[in-house]
Amino acid sequence: MKVLVINGPNMNLLGEREPEVYGKMTLAELERLIRAEAESMGIEVSFVQSNSESVLLSAIHEARKNFDGILINPGSFTHYSVAIADALRAVKVPTVEVHISNIFAREGFRAKSVTGRAARGVITGFGPESYILGLQALARITRE
Incomplete structure (x- = not known):
């Protein structure tokens, strides 16, 4: 099984940006954690992080050819990117959306997930463990 892990805007600043909200783990450390868990499950993972919506859209489009699943943290695109939601629907690759923080416990505008509507499920608020739960x-899902 191959999973594409997509991280959106500002995720490259993990460990620096609002550590009281997102924790002190860096993106590189998070990727190592995910890779270790994936290997223990017999899953191959690849990672994409971008602050550009067009780069993320291209990654989603390419995923339909090479991946069995998508694990996505769209970052701030969560709240308004119809383009990402449409791409996820179009490629028909099983997708789980994840968030480090509980988006429903934060500012009102963050409680809306446009992209989550295109995912099989959304896991939010468990810190880095959200990614592990999403991978599981x-x-x-892919065994069904």
């Missing part, structure tokens, strides 16, 4: 969910 994808493994189950």
